[in-house]
Amino acid sequence: MSFKVVCTKCNNPRKNEMEWKCNCGAPFKVVLYDKFKKDKIIKSIYSIWRYRNFYPYVKKEKIVSLGEGWTPLVKVKNNLWLKLEYLMPTGSFKDRGSSVLISGLLSELSNVKSFSEDSSGNAGASMAAYCAKAGVKIRVFVPEKTSGPKILQIASYGAQIFKVNGSREEVSAKAQEMSKEYTYIGHAWHPYFRDGIRTLAYEVAEQTNWKLFERVYLPVSSGTLLLGFMEGLRHMCISNVINSIPKVVASQTTQVSPVYRKLKNLHYSPPSEVKTVADALVNSNPPLLEEMTKIMKEMDGDAEVVNEEEIIKASILLARNGFYVEPSAAVAFAAYLKHLNENLIKKDEKTLIILTGIGLKTHFT
Amino acid sequence: MSFKVVCTKCNNPRKNEMEWKCNCGAPFKVVLYDKFKKDKIIKSIYSIWRYRNFYPYVKKEKIVSLGEGWTPLVKVKNNLWLKLEYLMPTGSFKDRGSSVLISGLLSELSNVKSFSEDSSGNAGASMAAYCAKAGVKIRVFVPEKTSGPKILQIASYGAQIFKVNGSREEVSAKAQEMSKEYTYIGHAWHPYFRDGIRTLAYEVAEQTNWKLFERVYLPVSSGTLLLGFMEGLRHMCISNVINSIPKVVASQTTQVSPVYRKLKNLHYSPPSEVKTVADALVNSNPPLLEEMTKIMKEMDGDAEVVNEEEIIKASILLARNGFYVEPSAAVAFAAYLKHLNENLIKKDEKTLIILTGIGLKTHFT
Numbered sequence: 001m002s003f004k005v006v007c008t009k010c011n012n013p014r015k016n017e018m019e020w021k022c023n024c025g026a027p028f029k030v031v032l033y034d035k036f037k038k039d040k041i042i043k044s045i046y047s048i049w050r051y052r053n054f055y056p057y058v059k060k061e062k063i064v065s066l067g068e069g070w071t072p073l074v075k076v077k078n079n080l081w082l083k084l085e086y087l088m089p090t091g092s093f094k095d096r097g098s099s100v101l102i103s104g105l106l107s108e109l110s111n112v113k114s115f116s117e118d119s120s121g122n123a124g125a126s127m128a129a130y131c132a133k134a135g136v137k138i139r140v141f142v143p144e145k146t147s148g149p150k151i152l153q154i155a156s157y158g159a160q161i162f163k164v165n166g167s168r169e170e171v172s173a174k175a176q177e178m179s180k181e182y183t184y185i186g187h188a189w190h191p192y193f194r195d196g197i198r199t200l201a202y203e204v205a206e207q208t209n210w211k212l213f214e215r216v217y218l219p220v221s222s223g224t225l226l227l228g229f230m231e232g233l234r235h236m237c238i239s240n241v242i243n244s245i246p247k248v249v250a251s252q253t254t255q256v257s258p259v260y261r262k263l264k265n266l267h268y269s270p271p272s273e274v275k276t277v278a279d280a281l282v283n284s285n286p287p288l289l290e291e292m293t294k295i296m297k298e299m300d301g302d303a304e305v306v307n308e309e310e311i312i313k314a315s316i317l318l319a320r321n322g323f324y325v326e327p328s329a330a331v332a333f334a335a336y337l338k339h340l341n342e343n344l345i346k347k348d349e350k351t352l353i354i355l356t357g358i359g360l361k362t363h364f365t
Numbered sequence: 366m367s368f369k370v371v372c373t374k375c376n377n378p379r380k381n382e383m384e385w386k387c388n389c390g391a392p393f394k395v396v397l398y399d400k401f402k403k404d405k406i407i408k409s410i411y412s413i414w415r416y417r418n419f420y421p422y423v424k425k426e427k428i429v430s431l432g433e434g435w436t437p438l439v440k441v442k443n444n445l446w447l448k449l450e451y452l453m454p455t456g457s458f459k460d461r462g463s464s465v466l467i468s469g470l471l472s473e474l475s476n477v478k479s480f481s482e483d484s485s486g487n488a489g490a491s492m493a494a495y496c497a498k499a500g501v502k503i504r505v506f507v508p509e510k511t512s513g514p515k516i517l518q519i520a521s522y523g524a525q526i527f528k529v530n531g532s533r534e535e536v537s538a539k540a541q542e543m544s545k546e547y548t549y550i551g552h553a554w555h556p557y558f559r560d561g562i563r564t565l566a567y568e569v570a571e572q573t574n575w576k577l578f579e580r581v582y583l584p585v586s587s588g589t590l591l592l593g594f595m596e597g598l599r600h601m602c603i604s605n606v607i608n609s610i611p612k613v614v615a616s617q618t619t620q621v622s623p624v625y626r627k628l629k630n631l632h633y634s635p636p637s638e639v640k641t642v643a644d645a646l647v648n649s650n651p652p653l654l655e656e657m658t659k660i661m662k663e664m665d666g667d668a669e670v671v672n673e674e675e676i677i678k679a680s681i682l683l684a685r686n687g688f689y690v691e692p693s694a695a696v697a698f699a700a701y702l703k704h705l706n707e708n709l710i711k712k713d714e715k716t717l718i719i720l721t722g723i724g725l726k727t728h729f730t
Contacts, residue, residue, distance in 0.1 A: 046411075046435070046437070046572075047437060065439065066437075066439060066687045066688065067436075067437025067438070067439040067449050067452070068437075070411065070435070070437075071432075072411070072412060072431075072432025072433075072435075072454070073432070074430065074431060074432040084432050084454070087432070087452050087453070087454065088452070089437075089449070089452065089687065089688075090689065091723070091725060129687040129689065130687060132684070132685050132686055132687045133686055133687035149514070149725055153689055153724065153725060156681075156684040156689050156724060157684055157685065157687065157689065158684070158685045207411075316521075319497070319521040319522055319523070320497050320522065320523045321497055321498055322431045322454065322494040322495060322497040322498035322522060323431070323454075324455065324494065324518055324521055324522065358456070358723075358725065359518065359521060360456060360514055360518060360723065360725035360726060361725060
């Protein structure tokens with residue numbers, strides 16, 4: 001299987017594996033040349049690495065795995081399923097990205113010493129865990145308001161933590177500043193991270209016997225989940241493995257809603273300070289915004305926003321049914337409830353909610 | 366498939382499904398009459414319910430599932446594997462027991478209104494989640510010292526929480542007192558709960574292609590994990606599905622070590638107050654003690670104790686390798702490290718550590 005890494009904007013190829021953004025300022029992306037084939041799945045492996053043959057830049061012997069993937073898909077009522085991405089090694093879907101990114105970097109770089117990453121918490125914890133497994137040092141830059149359990153978790157893996165007083169963008173800038181000493185692998189930028197999320201689409205397709213859902217709700221902040229999932233769908237679709245693409249609904253908070261606003265042609269001015277229970281969805285100016293709106297238009301996606309009250313209500317309703325997720329994860333369910341209430345979902349539409357982060361990550365009740 | 370429920374001591378049958386202990390004071394157990402057969406596994410289901418055919422008291426349409434089971438089995442070094450039971454719907458292995466218990470009760474009882482349970486935290490959270498899914502009320506009695514995240518989690522599922530100032534036994538007594546109004550389903554007593562843990566043995570056997578480990582380390586408190594796992598092993602062994610039984614090492618803390626002490630013929634007087642980072646292992650007088658020592662002798666098991674320093678060291682070592690578990694879970698790994706250090710483990714002995722609870726359940730770093 002062959003691939004290339006090119007700029008999402010000017011299409012220029014990445015010059016070397018240490019580059020994390022193009023000279024033009026835009027992020028890179030992975031382009032695959034080969035089709036998805038069912039017989040290339042390694043059925044004896046129950047992690048994302050059953051799809052290892054679709055990751056040409058990862059060497060088998062360099063794989064860093066903590067048992068990520070093959071998460072439960074649970075039917076909760078007629079036409080409604082939940083994908084429990086919070087039952088991942090570090091408690092969030094990010095492990096798909098981290099496992100692929102760290103494995104890819106170790107495959108390509110011969111002398112890896114130390115990384116730096118910025119995160120609102122979950123990606124930082126995930127990267128810290130995979131770096132711990134790989135025996136590589138990492139510095140994680142987080143917003144000052146990051147939840148206590150997330151900070152403790154990152155520290156437990158042995159990562160160095162730097163709290164930054166400022167916006168999510170300022171946190172990124174701090175991590176990038178260090179990039180001479182520490183290789184910057186910011187998950188919102190690095191193409192391998194979101195490329196790892198393709199496995200989620202493959203997995204859902206396989207778990208439904210290749211008859212996918214008609215609607216999928218997922219939370220969106222930096223866009224790695226959305227883009228990775230949609231690229232996975234696209235890969236299977238052009239390979240004739242699935243017949244149709246679900247309507248993917250990018251779910252955001254009213255405060256942090258750049259994707260929703262851009263897709264609906266509405267002006268967006270982010271609040272000077274974000275105050276939300278959904279503390280994992282705070283990226284009001286994601287570097288992948290253009291990519292997100294492009295793929296959403298191409299693949300007929302939709303977007304929705306929910307307010308704090310709706311998020312809290314959705315969190316409680318999920319927990320009261322046995323699904324304990326962090327508020328940021330409940331945002332997707334809140335968007336679903338809103339659409340249900342507004343009769344935007346047909347009665348027989350098979351719907352999937354992707355639940356991204358575990359409830360134990362926050363102090364919220 | 367047929368079965369009976371009898372007293373572990375006097376062998377008298379359970380008179381009705383509401384009885385939680387025998388008149389003689391001993392706990393009940395499930396006795397299965399039929400053999401384990403590989404072709405009875407439902408291979409399309411990736412939860413404990415792929416083994417549904419080995420649970421004759423559960424009706425298919427009464428199953429309460431949150432996606433429990435089929436957890437990752439990760440090789441970490443030559444001859445060492447970890448079973449990530451902490452990646453369960455509520456963050457601990459207890460979900461195997463709760464799912465089977467609640468499903469079994471709903472199958473047998475026609476008019477279930479409300480349950481009561483006592484727990485140091487994890488079982489309470491698990492039972493609360495499955496009761497939430499089933500739409501049944503539950504009262505959970507916990508020790509006053511139960512960790513904050515566990516209390517929050519139990520409350521989130523909508524359970525009523527009662528904090529009891531006293532020993533673990535006094536907590537049980539309080540829950541049992543209520544048993545007129547609320548059906549008492551204490552996990553340390555109810556035979557269906559630990560019977561659900563059989564699935565762990567089946568799963569590990571299936572994931573290793575029926576070539577089991579030579580050693581298994583697991584933490585022991587009330588004994589449900591130990592007994593359920595060993596009954597599963599026994600079931601497969603007498604059914605000729607596996608050829609040999611691993612040496613199972615019951616791992617306890619020096620403070621709470623009734624099983625270790627009884628097995629080694631040492632006197633045990635529990636401390637007046639238990640002070641340990643392993644807050645899930647605080648049952649110093651478990652009702653299943655006789656059952657545990659009996660099966661350990663029959664199946665050539667072993668036991669070990671570790672002190673606070675060893676537990677903390679093991680917790681940190683696991684986290685520094687990407688496995689973030691609660692200290693109680695690290696007790697099994699600490700016992701393994703102790704045996705390794707004492708040269709009690711042969712170089713080529715394939716060993717499994719069962720990691721029971723997620724690190725996010727505690728504030729420990």
